[in-house]
Amino acid sequence: MLVDNGVNGDSRVQKEARSAAEAGWDVVLLGKSPTKKQQSWYLGDAEVRLLHVPAPMNRRRHEYRRAILRSPLAYPAGPLAAYRKQRVKAWRSELNIRLIEARLKGSAPRKAALVPQRVAARILSKWVGLRLERTYALERRRKEMTSKLDRFTTAFWKRSMGDRAWRRLDPFLLDLELAYGKVVDALEPDLIHANDFRMIGVGARAKLRAQAEGRDVKLVWDAHEFLPGIKPWNPHPRWHIAQIAHEREFSRYADAVTTVSATLADMLAERHGLTATPEIVLNAPDAEVSPEQAAEPVPDLRELCGIGPEVPLAVYSGAAAPQRGLDVMVESLPRLPGTHVAFIVLRPGSEYMNTLRTRAEELGVSDRVHILPYVPHYQVVRFLATADVGVIPIHHWPNHEIALITKFFEYSHARLPFVVSDVKTMGEMVAETGQGEVFKAEDVADYVRAVKAVLADPKKYRQVYDGKGLLDTWTWEAQADVLDGVYSRLLGQTPAAARTDRERAVGATV
Known part of the structure; x- marks a missing residue:
């Protein structure tokens, strides 16, 4: 299993690895170490290895001249x-x-x-x-790459190399390949599960090398997002172009594709000419946690905020970035007297979160803004449950319109009333189920209206969760069955049989 992050904070990947190992598959999860040292630990029976990724090609060649x-x-x-x-x-x-x-x-x-x-x-x-x-x-111009010469060279590589142009436009992708590839080859896997758009290339190239040696390796591509529709992670003008070309080149090598929503599945099938519609694996929370996880004390959200049970509390849990719309929660506080907001984010001290702190101070509401770190994914639902409102204020980006994101399911299992922006899929779902209120994205006044409506009658929204079957399929256990079925179909055997065959092969070489 491959992912291009440090695993911690990526609940989907953690659950995939743990549940696959519990099902009987022999799982090694390779991630990217945030330091120069390799790290390793276990998620249940799944081994996690974080690899050091030297990045000399993160700077383009012209930046050295x-x-x-x-x-x-x-x-x-x-x-x-x-x-x-x-x-x-x-x-x-x-x-x-x-x-x-x-x-x-x-x-x-x-x-x-x-x-x-x-x-x-x-x-x-x-x-x-x-x-x-x-x-x-000069350094600024090289990073911005907006001159006529820069635009010409970018267009030249795209025209002359086609999808292979990513090698020129973002050679850091090759840094990832060199760090991961040798480890994957040494493991000699039967199946490679590549998460998202940067790992599909690593997985596909490993599959090709295995075929050259006479080994049949199956490749599962787990597409978390619609790449053309995301707000680029990196502001460099060549970055997004390179990722799209890289994904297009290697997507054809996937033996199966999984993704996070039916809408995205259809879009991927059309864009990449897939012969089968991708399987849907929602990033839903665990219905039950293991005994050792259940034994761990869950932090008290309200205690961390320094407030009692009677104080209105709106919570946001997840990635923090301008396109996530968190500023509307701060801007609304002068119009919502007594209401507090809690942001549960990966990096509480990030530049973006500091801008929200500064704005809260300017508005005189800093005592009602609480910025807290992540808790383990298996504690998220219990941690959030004491809030009054779960907020998803994301902006209108193409990729935001098409999926029920992780926090949607986490809020649902925490039985929180929703306040969600009018992005297509989530807005329509909340309107259909009656779980909460929908507001116009980036509109502070409409957001205030929605929050006031929920706080005025929270039981109206919470009772929706008592409806039969609403949460039954929104569990990771149901999604793990789908993923296990994909693995078993590709390998033509159950995990127990695959493990036995592998042990026999290893024994024959000793």
Whole structure:
């Protein structure tokens, strides 16, 4: 199983690995270490290994070259610019000390002797400052890549190489391949489960190498998002183009595709010409947790916020970014007296969350804004259950319109009334089930209306969950059965039989 993150915080991948191992499959989950050291642990019976991924190609080749024609005064790429800046500062500091010593000794000749050097140091400092300014400007232009020449080269690689152009446009994808590929090959898997768009290439190339050695390896591609519709993770203008080309090149090697919604399944089938519609594996929470998980104490959300049970509390749990619309929750607080909001996010100290803190201070509501870290995925439902409202305020991006996202199911199992923006799939579902209120995305006034409606009659929305069957299929156990069926169909055997065959093969080589 492959994923391009540190596993912690990715509830879908964690549940996939754990449940597959519980079903009897021999599971090794490979992720990307956030440090230079490899890490390993177990999720149930699934082994997790985080690999160190050296990233020398994260900078494009042109970023290492001198730009003699474009910016002749800029320093060459590397440490020279920082060295020259520091060296001039050190020289001026040294001359200042020598001047102080001359003054203390009352030595006019020594003071006069320092004048030429001080003038030279000042001139050199201005010269180095000019070159540094040109260097930084060049670096900005290289990152933005908006000049006519940059647009021409991007278009040239796309036209001349087609889908293979990602190798030029984002060679970091090859850094991932080099780090993961050798480990996958050494494991000699029967099946590779590649999560999302960056791992499909790693999985497909490993499958091709195995075929060259006479081994049949099945590839499952788990598409979490519709790539053309996402807001790019990286602002570099070539990044999104490269990811789309990379996904298109390697999607054809998948023996089966799974995804998160029926709408996305249809879109993937059409876009990639799939012979079969992808299987739907919702990122639903566990209906039951293991005894060891149940024994772990769950933090008290209200206690962490410093509020009692009678205080209105709206909660958001999940990824934090501008397109997630969290600012509307802060902006609404002056119009919702006494209401508190809690953000449960992966990085509470991120730049985006700090902007929300600053805005809360400007509005005078910082005492009602609480930013907290993630809890383990198997605790999320119990952790959220004491809130009054579950909020999903995401903006209108193509990828936001097509899925019931993780927090939708987590809020549902926590039996929270919803306040959700009018994105298509989730807005329609909430309107159909009566779980909550729908508001116009990015509209603070309409958001306030929706929150007030829910807080005025929470029982009206909570009683929906008592309806027979609503939550039954929104469980990970039901989704794990789907995933197990995909594996068994591709390999033509149950996990127990696959494990036995593998043990026999290993024994025959000893």
